[in-house]
Every structure is written in structure tokens, then in C-alpha cells.
Amino acid sequence: MTRLARRDFRSLRRxxxxxxxxxxxxxxxxxxxxxxxLTAHVTSAxxxxxxxxxxxxxxxxxxxxxxxxxxxxxxxxxxxxAGQIIVIRFKRPVAIPIGKLGxxxxxxxxxxxxxxxxxxxxxxxxxxxxxxxxxxxERLFVDLLPDSWTGAPPPLPSEVVRELSDRxxxxxxxxxxxxxxxxxxxxxxxxxxxxxxxxxSASSSRCRMASVSPRC
Numbered sequence: 001m002t003r004l005a006r007r008d009f010r011s012l013r014r015x016x017x018x019x020x021x022x023x024x025x026x027x028x029x030x031x032x033x034x035x036x037x038l039t040a041h042v043t044s045a046x047x048x049x050x051x052x053x054x055x056x057x058x059x060x061x062x063x064x065x066x067x068x069x070x071x072x073x074x075x076x077x078x079x080x081x082a083g084q085i086i087v088i089r090f091k092r093p094v095a096i097p098i099g100k101l102g103x104x105x106x107x108x109x110x111x112x113x114x115x116x117x118x119x120x121x122x123x124x125x126x127x128x129x130x131x132x133x134x135x136x137x138e139r140l141f142v143d144l145l146p147d148s149w150t151g152a153p154p155p156l157p158s159e160v161v162r163e164l165s166d167r168x169x170x171x172x173x174x175x176x177x178x179x180x181x182x183x184x185x186x187x188x189x190x191x192x193x194x195x196x197x198x199x200x201s202a203s204s205s206r207c208r209m210a211s212v213s214p215r216c
Contacts, residue, residue, distance in 0.1 A: 051093040093118030
């Protein structure tokens, strides 16, 4: 009986170990399936994000070329250079027609394309350049400066500077008005008591009610 009991105990232990291994495998499979499902869900959600529309213009200027990207909203961007390729990445998908960029200034840019998901614009350069980038509100300026360029980088267009200055003044006025409104709301109300006495004349009543007047 003791030998049989020991054999049954070993059999039960092996069965329990097998069940535990199956449970661990099952948990791993479930975790993997959940991760795949979550990744698919996030990818689908990102794909459904409405792209920010905008426009891109590449122009030749005296001694350099400038790419101007104007978006409908302010979108954070990053400009990277790898050899003869410039990559402009955006934090949100963008919808920008760039079909004519490759023909605009062929001395600097030979071709341009946008990623299918709208996350980046890629420019193929026709010559070696130094990149200078500036951001002004919803605009991104990418200057392509040749090796012969000397001195400071090109400035922002004067009309953009004026627009930024007007925006700054408007924001300052709005901030002052907001602070004034908040101070008015925090100011305690003034309680006024009035009394009517038939023996007083109308002028005396006005004088009493407006006691702060120096004529009273």
C-alpha cells in the first residue's frame, strides 16, 4: 500500500507540473496576443489621425535656396541631414503637396517625396549644402546654404517678423486684460446702505448718498 501511494503521489506531482507548464504557456500566449492586439490598435488609431494640411514652396534666393513650409496648425518638427538626403520629420501627420519641389530649384534639390503616413518629407540634394532652420509660428524655414556661403545665416522675411510682433503685442494685451478681469472678480463687493427721511430736501438726499463729493 505504501509503495502504491508513493507511485500515485509521484504521478500526481508530474501531472501538477504538467498543468503548471501548460498554464505558463497559456499565459505567455495570452500576453503575446494582447501585445499584438494593442500594437494593432495603436497603429490603427495613429492612422486615423487627421493630417495637418499645409503647403511647401522652394525658392532660389541670392546665393542660397529656401524651403518654406506653412501648416494650418503649429506642428513640432525636426530637420535631419544624412549625406545628400534631408529628412523633415513631424510630430503629427501632414498633408503637403510636394510634387513640384523637385523641379523648383534643380541646382539644390533633385527630388522630393513625402512618406505614405505623412510623418516626414525627404529631399534628395543635388549639391553639398549647410542647413539652417528657423521656426516662426506655423511656418518652418529650411535654408540650403552652399559651401561658398559666408557670414550670418539669412534672416526671417520682414513680413513674418511683423506678423510675429503683432501676435506678441496681441498676446500681451490679452494677458493684461485677463489679469484685470481676475483682479476685478477677486475684489470684494461694496455694501451701500441708504435711508430716506422726509424732512430732507432732494439736494440734501443726493449729498448724503454721495458723501464722497467735495461739494457736500
